[in-house]
Amino acid sequence: MQSPTHITVQGGGPLEGLVPVGGAKNSVLKLMAATLLAEGRYVLSNVPRITDVDLMSDLLRATGCTVARDGLLLVIDVPAEIEPVAPYEIVEQFRASIVVMGPMLARCGEARVALPGGDDFGPRPIDMHVRGLQELGVEFETAHGYIHARAGNLQGARVLLEFPSVGATENLLMAAVRAKGSTVIDNAAREPEIVDLCELLNKMGARIVGAGSSMLTVEGVDSPDSLHSANHTVIPDRVEAATYLCAVGITGGEITVAGARHEHMIMLCQKLGEMGMRISHDPGGIWALANRRLTSADCQSLPYPGLATDFKPFLVTLLASTAGVGIVTENLFSGRFRYVDELRRMGADIRTDSHHAIIRGVDKLSGAPVRAHDIRAGAALVIAGLGAEGETVVSDAEHIARGYDDIAGKLNGIGGKVSYR
Numbered sequence: 001m002q003s004p005t006h007i008t009v010q011g012g013g014p015l016e017g018l019v020p021v022g023g024a025k026n027s028v029l030k031l032m033a034a035t036l037l038a039e040g041r042y043v044l045s046n047v048p049r050i051t052d053v054d055l056m057s058d059l060l061r062a063t064g065c066t067v068a069r070d071g072l073l074l075v076i077d078v079p080a081e082i083e084p085v086a087p088y089e090i091v092e093q094f095r096a097s098i099v100v101m102g103p104m105l106a107r108c109g110e111a112r113v114a115l116p117g118g119d120d121f122g123p124r125p126i127d128m129h130v131r132g133l134q135e136l137g138v139e140f141e142t143a144h145g146y147i148h149a150r151a152g153n154l155q156g157a158r159v160l161l162e163f164p165s166v167g168a169t170e171n172l173l174m175a176a177v178r179a180k181g182s183t184v185i186d187n188a189a190r191e192p193e194i195v196d197l198c199e200l201l202n203k204m205g206a207r208i209v210g211a212g213s214s215m216l217t218v219e220g221v222d223s224p225d226s227l228h229s230a231n232h233t234v235i236p237d238r239v240e241a242a243t244y245l246c247a248v249g250i251t252g253g254e255i256t257v258a259g260a261r262h263e264h265m266i267m268l269c270q271k272l273g274e275m276g277m278r279i280s281h282d283p284g285g286i287w288a289l290a291n292r293r294l295t296s297a298d299c300q301s302l303p304y305p306g307l308a309t310d311f312k313p314f315l316v317t318l319l320a321s322t323a324g325v326g327i328v329t330e331n332l333f334s335g336r337f338r339y340v341d342e343l344r345r346m347g348a349d350i351r352t353d354s355h356h357a358i359i360r361g362v363d364k365l366s367g368a369p370v371r372a373h374d375i376r377a378g379a380a381l382v383i384a385g386l387g388a389e390g391e392t393v394v395s396d397a398e399h400i401a402r403g404y405d406d407i408a409g410k411l412n413g414i415g416g417k418v419s420y421r
């Protein structure tokens with residue numbers, strides 16, 4: 001199905017009720033990549049119906065796998081032989097595809113992956129992936145827009161990451177699973193999506209300890225037969241959950257984000273509490289109440305367990321109408337303030353200076369035609385529209401479908417007035 005190109009939002013009343021959160025985009029894509037490690041049938045549950053999953057399905061198909069969806073189940077059949085190539089036509093559409101490199105190297109001793117494209121924010125190099133894999137004995141050549149990675153025998157090693165990169169940690173983990181001896185990844189990323197990946201890998205026969213800490217140890221399994229297929233349920237999407245929590249902060253109201261895991265987003269809940277929201281949680285989800293105008297707070301994006309950079313567009317949008325001045329600092333990516341121009345078109349008072357945004361809350365945003373530059377910025381404009389006066393039309397909305405399964409339907413379920421066009 002073609003993703004809608006426009007989303008229309010009528011600003012209005014409070015959000016009330018229960019909104020379900022789907023499976024995590026940033027987890028499922030890596031789980032899908034991990035299936036390349038061993039032949040067999042994998043059943044993934046709680047798989048969101050988003051474009052990036054379709055793209056990763058196409059990528060797996062290009063290697064020889066069969067991928068079929070049944071509701072929220074994804075059934076992947078991985079053949080005895082795979083083609084270790086990630087073609088440009090697919091890779092250019094989403095950067096997460098780079099994570100097939102690790103499993104392809106582990107399975108086939110080589111990988112040919114087109115240089116990645118993806119979201120429209122700043123340069124996103126892969127030097128840490130390359131340096132880490134070189135420590136495991138991988139050799140790289142780049143020609144004609146492709147990286148050709150080759151490893152005769154992957155050799156376990158100690159790898160110290162310069163920064164806890166999510167993607168580099170994932171690629172290294174999946175390569176190290178089949179390396180000879182043990183690999184230690186120091187300064188590893190600690191995100192819940194990494195823990196989810198380690199869980200699936202261990203179910204498949206990998207030997208990884210330390211998931212969720214910054215030191216991961218992988219005992220390589222030497223024979224291909226020691227790895228096998230497995231089934232897995234994708235963790236809930238903390239970024240989607242954050243979207244709805246910030247939305248209720250903007251509009252006021254009382255919602256429960258069903259299925260959201262508080263332990264994956266403690267820092268965000270703490271920050272929203274600091275601004276005046278009431279938040280509580282139980283195993284069923286996160287409850288949030290905003291019954292007065294919130295006050296500003298300073299926020300900075302940091303690797304997990306800090307505030308996720310993916311939450312930032314929602315926080316900037318929220319601060320655009322809170323009382324006072326908030327400073328938001330981006331520590332991970334350059335160029336991630338492009339949506340600010342769109343928020344300004346809606347009357348927001350925001351000044352940016354390199355990686356800082358200074359936001360003076362206004363009483364009310366004003367609905368306007370705006371453009372989505374990427375997934376999260378697009379979702380932020382939708383929730384901005386919910387709190388604005390009048391109508392907001394978000395164009396280039398197909399970006400949003402890369403990471404949200406029916407954002408309009410879900411917001412309408414809690415009283416929003418959102419439609420596709």
Ligand code: UD1
Nearest residue numbers: 026096124125126127128129165166167168309310332333
């Ligand atoms: C993943 C998430 C993305 C999230 C990000 C940080 C997916 C599909 N995407 O992206 O939504 O915003 O984590 O939580 O899971 N860097 C380098 N060299 C490298 C690798 C990264 O300089 O080799 C830099 C990046 O440019 C960026 C920072 O490190 O400035 C963080 O990147 P990383 O953690 O690798 O993010 P991704 O895995 O790309």
